[in-house]
Amino acid sequence: MPSVELKVELIGHTPEPEAVVATAARLCYSASDIAGLHEKVSGRDQAGFIKKLADLGHASTFEHASFTFAIEGVSRALLAQITRHRIASFSVQSQRYVYQSGQMDSINYVVPPAIRVLGDAAVEKFDAQMRQMTAWYREWVDALGGKGQSANEDARFVLPNACETRMLVTMNARELMHFFELRCCNRAQWEIRELAWRMLALCLKAAPNLFGSAGPACVRGACGEGVMTCGVPGEVRKRQERLREGMEV
Numbered sequence: 001m002p003s004v005e006l007k008v009e010l011i012g013h014t015p016e017p018e019a020v021v022a023t024a025a026r027l028c029y030s031a032s033d034i035a036g037l038h039e040k041v042s043g044r045d046q047a048g049f050i051k052k053l054a055d056l057g058h059a060s061t062f063e064h065a066s067f068t069f070a071i072e073g074v075s076r077a078l079l080a081q082i083t084r085h086r087i088a089s090f091s092v093q094s095q096r097y098v099y100q101s102g103q104m105d106s107i108n109y110v111v112p113p114a115i116r117v118l119g120d121a122a123v124e125k126f127d128a129q130m131r132q133m134t135a136w137y138r139e140w141v142d143a144l145g146g147k148g149q150s151a152n153e154d155a156r157f158v159l160p161n162a163c164e165t166r167m168l169v170t171m172n173a174r175e176l177m178h179f180f181e182l183r184c185c186n187r188a189q190w191e192i193r194e195l196a197w198r199m200l201a202l203c204l205k206a207a208p209n210l211f212g213s214a215g216p217a218c219v220r221g222a223c224g225e226g227v228m229t230c231g232v233p234g235e236v237r238k239r240q241e242r243l244r245e246g247m248e249v
Helices: 017-027 034-042 047-056 059-064 076-082 101-106 113-117 120-143 149-158 173-183 190-206 233-244
Strands: 007-013 066-075 089-092 164-172
Touching (some): 007 190, 017 059, 047 059, 059 164, 059 173, 066 076, 066 173, 066 190, 076 164, 076 190, 113 120, 120 149, 164 173, 190 233
Antiparallel strands (some): 007 066, 066 164, 089 164
16 A cells, blocks of 8 residues: 555646636627627737626636546545535546455555654554555455455445545636635645645646636635634745746646
8 A cells, every 4th residue: 555645637628718708707798799709809818807807706707617637646535525515526536446355555545744744653653554454454355255346345444534536626717716715725634725726726827817816815815714814824825926926836
């Protein structure tokens, strides 16, 4: 059971997402036909107009642009968190079909950074615990028939939240902004927070005007966490600025 690292790629998105959003917004107040309007919009810089839409809260038009991410090296604990975002589509690697008894060496896991900070001895202890859980899984697969999904689906109950999963996630731009507001915040759990920042970096490259102000509330103004604030909004703003400038992944 080797440890793994987070990997995320933007594998697809709506073509010309900013032009699509701008076309949708202008259509609401234009007598032009859609084809002609889109052609006119596509030839212009929409930065100012999109910022105006965001400032006015005309966010429904952002829903016309969608983004699909390939995510690997994340834990089942993260899976439980990200699927709480309901306006999204998920395709997730199945433990029941993938974790066959003869493929046990391919079961990977995520080591929390806080455990790595404790040193090599702590990491080895964690690794040993993962190996033990793998051994228990093998025992239960054998006890439940030795192979097939019927054995795997019950044997996997002994597997930890640390087990790696892989998924495709698709969200529209409006839901992504909500996701970034919650999950880029320093109060979010470390793993989904790191994933959110990497997704934001990819979105900024694909549609810099759509996501120019995306991130936790403190990026745009005051922190929304009240007494639970992390206390370092300046650092968060600087990170988002570095992403906009392409200086950080």
